[in-house]
Amino acid sequence: MSTKQVALYGLGNMGYLVAERIAGKFSLQVADLDQAAVAKAQSALGAVSIQKPEDLAKTQVVVLCLPSPAASQAVLAQIAPHLPADAVVVETSTVNPADIHASARILAKHGIAMVDASIMAGVSQMAAGSAMLLVGGEEAALASCEDVLSAISDKRIYFGPSGAGAAAKVINNAVAHAVMVVVAEAGSMATAAGVDCEKLVGLLSDKQMGLHRPLTHRYAERIMQGNYEGGMPLEAARKDSVLALELAQSLQVPLFAIQGAHTAYDIALRAGYGRDDYAAIAKVWADWERPAAPSAQG
Missing domain, CATH: 3.40.50.720 (NAD(P)-binding Rossmann-like Domain)
Known part of the structure; x- marks a missing residue:
């Protein structure tokens, strides 16, 4: 002791x-x-x-x-x-x-x-x-x-x-809580569409195909490295997002997080990032963080 x-x-x-x-x-x-x-x-x-x-x-x-x-x-x-x-x-x-x-x-x-x-x-x-x-x-x-x-x-x-440890905990919890909403929405859509939820959990748990992929590949290997060449174009990801919104609407399943996430793809597409890998949605936040150019003086 x-x-x-x-x-x-x-x-x-x-x-x-x-x-x-x-x-x-x-x-x-x-x-x-x-x-x-x-x-x-x-x-x-x-x-x-x-x-x-x-x-x-x-x-x-x-x-x-x-x-x-x-x-x-x-x-x-x-x-x-x-x-x-x-x-x-x-x-x-x-x-x-x-x-x-x-x-x-x-x-x-x-x-x-x-x-x-x-x-x-x-x-x-x-x-x-x-x-x-x-x-x-x-x-x-x-x-x-x-x-x-x-x-x-x-x-x-x-x-x-x-303060860095405290910030990491708050960010981790924010991600977990947001993903919880997304997963709840996905499960509701799956149930309404007749999809086997146990198999859906297996799919989303797959390290190559599921929830891990946006973090380990698109964030760690693309966003952190600034590498947006090749891959799945953002415009294609937006098209898939539209399909998800249409499916939910046809099933009368309300969406909150998935619906809100679609807006980021709209903004990124309008900003000219449609042919970049869809990890380029991160550029939307980078653009906001970049200081605005000084206005021209007449």
């Missing part, structure tokens, strides 16, 4: 599992509004209840697993003046980079470092030890809490400076 003192704020469903993992290797302090959860951590994990901010005078790492950025920042405002100058705070909740930066500003007044380590897992995965942390922060801060991060999960991806 390490002599390092670690504190955890938040003993909800995920927080308690994080506490279990930390308590296996470190002396643990805990705090939560639910006193029953605190009592359970005391009896089952040997944790010490945090009674007042001054109890953190020798705490080297503080882990936050709270329900909102406001809750995290309220805790930090209370405890930051009482933490040792070499302490590190680790935010594990799903928040935006702006929330990480706001928390970091509270801590910076006291010379305390901030690390974002968003938990990429559900409760069952954390319990099984298969969770992953998406990490952002300065190297010195990460080195100071590496052993604690390792206790929480041995699977970690470092994305870059402060």
Whole structure:
């Protein structure tokens, strides 16, 4: 057992599992509004209840697993003046980079470092030890809490400076939630058209033909490399999108995500990218990001 003192704020469903993992290797302090959860951590994990901010005078790492950025920042405002100058705070909740930066500003007044380590897992995965942390922060801060991060999960991806791990988690979830709508629409169309849904799942799961292909081939091999030559023309992909919209309409299946995605193909076609590989829809966003040319002066 390490002599390092670690504190955890938040003993909800995920927080308690994080506490279990930390308590296996470190002396643990805990705090939560639910006193029953605190009592359970005391009896089952040997944790010490945090009674007042001054109890953190020798705490080297503080882990936050709270329900909102406001809750995290309220805790930090209370405890930051009482933490040792070499302490590190680790935010594990799903928040935006702006929330990480706001928390970091509270801590910076006291010379305390901030690390974002968003938990990429559900409760069952954390319990099984298969969770992953998406990490952002300065190297010195990460080195100071590496052993604690390792206790929480041995699977970690470092994305870059402060806030990068939080951004990666939000983006990952956005993709998952958007794909969920697309998959629900596809399943509804399949059911209405008499398509075997089990076989459709097999098709969409195929690494060469299904959902993987846009990510591993068109994004990684084309968009990231700026390679839009050859391949399936964008105008052909738009034609297929039209067919999907016509099929859904004939089956009286409402579409939201697939209908909205079609608009990107319309815009890209109008922009002159019809003969490029259909990964060229990414150029629509690149065009928006490019600074506008200065207007001519008369």
